[in-house]
Amino acid sequence: MQSTSFKVNVPHVSSEWMDDEVMIINLDTGNYFSITGIGAEVWRMIEQGCSGETIAAEVQARYRGEPKQIQTSLAAYTAQLEQEHLIVADENSDAGPGQRKTPVVAANGGTQPEFTPPVLEKYTDMQDLLLIDPIHEVDDEQGWPKLKS
Secondary structure, eight states, rough: OSOOBEEEEETTTEEEEEETEEEEEEETOEEEEEEEEHHHHHHHHHHHTBBBBHHHHHHHHHSSOOHHHHHHHHHHHHHHHHHHEEEETTTOOOOOOTTTOOOOOOOOOOOOOOOOOOOOOOTTTTTTHHHHOOOTOOOOOOTOOOOOO
C-alpha cells in the first residue's frame, strides 16, 4: 500500500458512526454506503490521517493473514473509496510514511482474528430523495417534496 495519506472528501461526503458500522453519504451523487469490520477500522484510520503504509501495518498487526494479500486488499479498498469520491489524497498531511497524526485504537488483546478483505456496500435506491434541493427544485405551489415538472 502506498505512503499517501488520505482524508474524507468533505464537504461532499458525510459519515456517521453507529456502533461498529459507518454510514457514508456522497452528497454529490446521492449514493450512500455502509462499512463494517476491517473496512470501518480503515475508515477510522483515514479519519485520523494515517498513511496507506500505516494503515497496512496496523491491519497486519491486528489480523492473521498473508502480508501481500492484506496489502493488495487494502490498496483495492482505498482505490474503491477514491473511485466513489469518498476520500481524496491529503497532500497537506504531516503524517509521513509509517507515522500517524493520532494513535489508532489498540490491537486486539492476544488473539488475532483472520483477515477478511474490507467490503464497501453501496446503495443507490435513495438517490432521487438525497439529491433533491428543497429550496430550488420544488414546485412553488405544492412545496417540498414535490419536484418541478
